[in-house]
Amino acid sequence: MAKSRVALVKVHPQAVASTILNKVRETINLLGGLEDFCRKNNTILLKPNISDTGALYCTNPSVTWAVAKTFSQYGCKVLIGEDPSIHVKEEIAYTEYSMYELAEQAKAKVVSLRHGPHSKVKVPGGGFFSEIELSSFAIEADLVVSLAVMKSANITTVTLGLKNMKGLVKPSWKRKFHSGNLNQGIVDLNKIIKKRLTIIDATFAKDTSARVCYPVGLLMASRDPVAADAVCTRIMGFDPHKIEHIRFAQEAGLGTLDLENIDIVGERIENWTGKFCFSSPKNPFELVKKTRGEIKIIQGNPCSACLNELGESLALCENQLEDFKDLIILVGPEAKPHLSCRNLILFGNCLKKYKDKGIYVAGCPPTEYEPAKTDSLREVLSKILDKRERNRINLAKDS
Numbered sequence: 001m002a003k004s005r006v007a008l009v010k011v012h013p014q015a016v017a018s019t020i021l022n023k024v025r026e027t028i029n030l031l032g033g034l035e036d037f038c039r040k041n042n043t044i045l046l047k048p049n050i051s052d053t054g055a056l057y058c059t060n061p062s063v064t065w066a067v068a069k070t071f072s073q074y075g076c077k078v079l080i081g082e083d084p085s086i087h088v089k090e091e092i093a094y095t096e097y098s099m100y101e102l103a104e105q106a107k108a109k110v111v112s113l114r115h116g117p118h119s120k121v122k123v124p125g126g127g128f129f130s131e132i133e134l135s136s137f138a139i140e141a142d143l144v145v146s147l148a149v150m151k152s153a154n155i156t157t158v159t160l161g162l163k164n165m166k167g168l169v170k171p172s173w174k175r176k177f178h179s180g181n182l183n184q185g186i187v188d189l190n191k192i193i194k195k196r197l198t199i200i201d202a203t204f205a206k207d208t209s210a211r212v213c214y215p216v217g218l219l220m221a222s223r224d225p226v227a228a229d230a231v232c233t234r235i236m237g238f239d240p241h242k243i244e245h246i247r248f249a250q251e252a253g254l255g256t257l258d259l260e261n262i263d264i265v266g267e268r269i270e271n272w273t274g275k276f277c278f279s280s281p282k283n284p285f286e287l288v289k290k291t292r293g294e295i296k297i298i299q300g301n302p303c304s305a306c307l308n309e310l311g312e313s314l315a316l317c318e319n320q321l322e323d324f325k326d327l328i329i330l331v332g333p334e335a336k337p338h339l340s341c342r343n344l345i346l347f348g349n350c351l352k353k354y355k356d357k358g359i360y361v362a363g364c365p366p367t368e369y370e371p372a373k374t375d376s377l378r379e380v381l382s383k384i385l386d387k388r389e390r391n392r393i394n395l396a397k398d399s
């Protein structure tokens with residue numbers, strides 16, 4: 001069986017756009033050249049990751065520009081689209097990213113993955129979904145390029161080429177991913193994408209849990225999305241066998257994660273592994289253990305999105321968790337407020353029915369941009385801590 005090929009090319013993290021253009025071409029040439037991926041006049045959809053605000057958390061705009069220019073100079077029609085973070089209006093995210101300028105300079109066209117058009121597609125042998133509604137641009141394109149960033153993530157450990165495809169999904173369907181088996185859902189989605197190229201931008205890498213960016217200086221690419229993610233994951237210091245969506249993708253036949261089945265060309269992987277150690281995802285249940293019962297989490301079949309937010313919010317006050325006293329956090333549609341305590345947080349829209357019993361915090365993956373309706377969980381936790389601090393100061397004054 002032929003091995004999957006992954007190209008690794010070194011690039012200075014702050015290289016100018018013209019250098020990045022040369023490096024992108026070198027990367028694609030190591031995979032066999034553009035003619036292996038497309039024909040002149042083909043339609044190519046580029047899907048960069050601009051899901052977070054802040055340039056360092058997105059695919060480097062110069063990489064997006066360089067890939068777009070490479071395909072358009074070859075004679076392809078290039079579309080660029082993304083559905084940014086649900087908290088951000090698409091126009092604002094595109095403008096901050098300079099999407100329109102870079103597309104114009106590369107002779108590409110910006111399209112909306114959020115507003116459509118969208119179409120439903122059957123998932124062959126779907127593990128979680130039998131069908132998914134996603135951007136028609138992705139369905140009709142001759143090639144979809146996942147332009148991911150080297151980035152860790154709280155629920156899925158990493159968000160690379162495979163997970164980046166989630167931006168193709170119609171916003172109202174994204175809730176279904178987070179309400180069910182996110183890892184299997186990512187694999188089902190990737191089964192629909194017929195012809196693709198994965199390019200991972202690691203000029204800078206993002207350690208989401210630690211909230212830091214590292215200058216790395218690498219571009220990675222492969223036609224095998226599993227191999228690309230597996231190689232990148234190893235460089236990040238994780239074992240891809242332990243990352244569910246990558247393992248499920250291999251089991252579904254989307255590619256290989258085993259290094260012995262991967263032909264790495266360009267840079268030697270040995271020169272890049274062991275340099276970085278990304279933080280493991282924040283598990284809310286592990287975090288509260290050290291409070292010896294002062295914080296209890298009562299879960300009633302919560303969705304991954306709420307668990308993710310819970311983990312991130314608790315992680316933000318990780319050093320103060322032991323200052324909380326008698327706090328219960330309810331999460332998930334089947335959780336019931338049957339215990340009494342000084343501070344009861346009802347987290348998530350599905351618990352709104354109990355809102356008079358404690359501090360209600362709205363939260364549920366929205367389908368489109370919505371301003372916050374209540375304080376966020378982070379704000380509520382910080383207010384509880386502030387109140388305790390004020391009480392402590394007043395008690396000290398009185399004594």
Ligand code: SF4
Binds near residue numbers: 332333347350351
């Ligand atoms: S609010 Fe409830 S239904 Fe909505 S994502 Fe959270 S746990 Fe799921």
